[in-house]
Amino acid sequence: MTEQAVLEVYRYLPDDEAEPRFQEYEFAYKDNWVVLDALNHIKTEIDPTLSFRWSCRMGVCGSCGMMVNGEAKLTCEAYVRDYDTATIKIEPLTHFPVIRDLVINMEDFMAKLPTVSPWLIPAEDKALSDGEYLQTPAQMAHYKRFSMCINCMLCYSACPVYGLDSSFTGPAALALANRYNLDSRDDGQGQRADVVTAHEGIWECTYVGECTQVCPKGVDPAGAIQMLKLSYALDWAKSLVMPRGGKN
Amino acid sequence: MTTELTRPLPRSWWLQKSPYFQFMIRELTSLAVLAYSSLIVWALWSANDKGPFSTFFDFLETPLSVWLHMLVLVAALYHTGSWIALTPKVMVLWQDDEQVDPDLIAGANGILFLAITGVLLWLVL
């Protein structure tokens, strides 16, 4: 049993048109379709010129993020039936430059990730012969949720601070810094300070909290940033009392 | 030369969605904190040799003062509610490998607020 749906899709074809516009596509959809299925149907059956990113279609790769009726969503997790199918508006992720149609330029995001040194920085170098790093389930639980990021950038679209100032390091990158700071095998909190405690780092965040609301993996970047604020503020306070004591 | 399209965020961004609006109201409750601080400073100056205290006290009894206080009270309670709701995000507590339920932490802070309010009112009144 199929129903009709209309997608109102943002089009931007700079080779042909200077201005973006919306294009309506009407089609029959199946009850179990997600918005990504609808877009693929449009591309294969109606309009092959439509461009968009996607890959795993199961919510783990982070490729298919778009604005669905003004909300940042993974289109592989947004069911068509959950919307008013008379018209569903599809736009590229906000706060990113549009290359074409629903494809955005993600270079700013990609450039920011490595700046927080997202790798283990142990206190001491350990030879292979010394064996593995040991970690209890409790120790892993401390950072686990912050390790679940799939780099989908929905949080950057939801964040008005980033929308107003693209030099803001942003939710995902800072949550990633917190993931490593909280890892018992890591001792790099001090080394991450330059980037994390720069003005464009944690201090620019005003805790709007929408990043956490849109995150499809429950990372809670807003919570991560507040933890970082407290942690680095306490580091600063400690440094007043003991200048070279504590973290490197 | 790039043909990329940038879409600047409009100044009205916080009016477009309820969560953003609630956020901005929350931030603007700081003005109520500023307002009441001014009242405290006024009270302090009225109580010293620069008095008289009666001018200040008489104002407190006016309808204008009551209305202004009601506005500040609404803002203060919104601040209190939103602040307590956010305490679990900074106060992350662990029991072995399980995180202490955030609602418990918020609830405890809420009870603390009620206790402090009760004690203050009992002490003063």
Place this chain on the structure above:
Amino acid sequence: MKSKPDRPAPLFWLLFAGGGTASAMILPALVFITGIAVPAGWLSQNDLLALVRNPIGRVVLVGLVFLFLFHWAHRFRYALVDLGLRGLGSQGWLFYGAAAVGTLLAGLAAVRM
């Protein structure tokens, strides 16, 4: 582009957090006292004056003004940035300076009792 830590930021954030907690916990009760109890006649002028003049009361009030004002300064300057007034909001010294002046005014008043 090398990042450098924002050195004053932790101080102002801690003051903001302290002031936010103090105001969250205490402000509603205070507003009730001066906004409802006094007009309702549950607190006399002499009693309120005695509270404000009390040495401990004075210290507490000046301390609250300090925390409240620095909470306002930090939150409000960033609210201005979020409202699109980055030019004004980025002048932290304006707001923290105002908070310092307010605190000084409160302290001066208390000392003169």
